[in-house]
Amino acid sequence: MSNIFRQLGDGGKIFKNEGAFAPEYIPEDIVKRESEIKELAFALRPISENRRPQSIVIYGAPGTGKTCTVKHVLGQLTEYTSRCFSVYLNCWNYPSRFSILSRLAEEVGIFIPRRGVAVDEVRAELVGALKHAKKVPVVVLDEADVVADEEQEIFYDLLRMKENDGIDVGVIAITNRGDVLSQLDDRVRSSLLQSFMEFKRYSPAELKEIVRERARIGLFPGAYTEEVVGMCSGFGAKNGGDARVALNLLWLAGRSAEKDARDEITVDDVEAVKGSVLGSLKKEKIESLDGLDKQIVEIIRGAGEDGIKSGEIYSKVERNERTVRMRLGKLESMGLVEAVFLGGGGGRTRVFKIRK
Ligand SMILES: Nc1ncnc2c1ncn2[C@@H]1O[C@H](COP(=O)(O)OP(=O)(O)OP(=O)(O)O)[C@@H](O)[C@H]1O
Ligand SMILES: [Mg+2]
Incomplete structure (x- = not known):
């Protein structure tokens, strides 16, 4: 049977420096700021x-x-x-x-x-x-x-x-x-x-420059085309002028080309990973949570479409209410959960749901 690692190839044809796509990477040149x-x-x-x-x-x-x-x-x-x-x-x-x-x-x-x-x-x-x-x-x-x-x-x-x-x-x-x-x-x-x-949110032209610059740092010169750069920046532009979305799309597309042991990222690679880039960014956020945050997320997830009242969350978590309220605020700011006020006699009671 042929060796799986040999089939995968040496892997080094796309990324010159994959670290340039890591969340902690700080670009030396900040474009357009x-x-x-x-x-x-x-x-x-x-x-x-x-x-x-x-x-x-x-x-x-x-x-x-x-x-x-x-x-x-x-x-x-x-x-x-x-x-x-x-x-x-x-x-x-x-x-x-x-x-x-x-x-x-x-x-x-x-x-x-x-x-x-x-x-x-x-x-x-x-x-x-x-x-x-x-x-x-x-x-x-x-x-x-x-x-x-x-x-x-x-x-x-x-x-x-x-x-x-x-x-x-x-x-x-x-x-x-x-x-x-x-x-x-x-x-x-x-x-x-x-x-x-x-x-301010980046314009499509600014995003293009950001993606182009990061591609230059992170990818081999022959591994991408201007069309690929345009697709990634265009997707970032459509999703809130967000450079993180654009750069992650390029990174995932690069991974996809690498997986097939090809030496160039194609338009199809970009298309194929578009659907997962927003989800993967959300997953990254979830991985950054600690045990208490995760427990709260799980309680809210368990409540499904109807959501769960804040008071019920407090009673399920064995921590003081203030701590839990603080964590709920954090999860809301992160865009992982959403809350609506109960109308009528509900007062300040809020219902939490997982944000889609
Ligand atoms: N002007 C720029 N030049 C080069 N890279 C950029 C530029 N703006 C953003 N980036 C890259 O885009 C990604 C997101 O940028 P950053 O984390 O600074 O955004 P943010 O405004 O802090 O977002 P958030 O509000 O979600 O924290 C990072 O990888 C960063 O390196
Ligand atoms: Mg930030």
């Missing part, structure tokens, strides 16, 4: 002159380059000046005031036990350490809309460290929802609004 990069740099520049940086809120639809642009600029900033250090937090993983402050404390060398410490103590310890730190922290709170209403005091903690404790802190909050600020307290909002940037 020059003015946003400049604005971010302008807001952060005071750090290099020992002055206080402006706080920044960035909002925009999924896949508009918010995360990669911020990471790119912070990389450049820390290379340019030794006066700061950056801490990137995805609020999916750090959704509470306690977890965010603990993580920052850890960054300056203080270990905080997970239990038995009050959040204000954590804050005090952090402040104490930052007073002696020689560098200004720049804190990125990505997916900031996941931070539940009752945890939004964290913005106040960070933004008012100058006034309250004489500590400079740079804050960059990134969110999908332009309205997220409306849930913040006025006093927080007014300090957050120093610099407010919208990342």
Whole structure:
């Protein structure tokens, strides 16, 4: 019988650097975001002159380059000046005031036990350490809309460290929802609004350039055509001007060609994987969830088309209601579940369903 690995071939005909399609890959050149990069740099520049940086809120639809642009600029900033250090937090993983402050404390060398410490103590310890730190922290709170209403005091903690404790802190909050600020307290909002940037959806032409550039980095020159680039960017354009969708389509198409041991991605490869790209992005999100999130998703999935009332979810999960409410907010922001208010006598009761 012929050897299966020999049949598969050496596999190396499509991807020059498959890592360029990994979610954590940060492109060296951010395409078509020059003015946003400049604005971010302008807001952060005071750090290099020992002055206080402006706080920044960035909002925009999924896949508009918010995360990669911020990471790119912070990389450049820390290379340019030794006066700061950056801490990137995805609020999916750090959704509470306690977890965010603990993580920052850890960054300056203080270990905080997970239990038995009050959040204000954590804050005090952090402040104490930052007073002696020689560098200004720049804190990125990505997916900031996941931070539940009752945890939004964290913005106040960070933004008012100058006034309250004489500590400079740079804050960059990134969110999908332009309205997220409306849930913040006025006093927080007014300090957050120093610099407010919208990342607009990419046009088809911009997406084409992004895909073309990534293909150049990740694929062998003969492994794709301009038509393939156009199809992938076109699909991203149709799905919300989303670069992630366009790039994932190209990656999956590449995998499909590789599976057949071919040396070129065809139009048919792209067509064949179109149906699975949106689903695979959703799956990626689900894989990033922890045990509690998954348990909640399973409970909601179990309820089927009729959905399940929030109160019933609370009673099924053996955690305090506040924690579960926070997680529901996160799952909703991620687009995995959806909630509708019950009309009539239902009050604030909401019914949760899996989002299709
Ligand atoms: N201008 C760009 N140039 C090159 N690559 C880009 C650009 N914009 C986005 N990308 C790529 O597209 C993908 C999605 O970008 P990114 O993660 O920054 O989007 P986002 O706005 O943070 O989305 P979300 O709101 O879903 O978090 C990443 O792989 C990123 O490298
Ligand atoms: Mg992002």
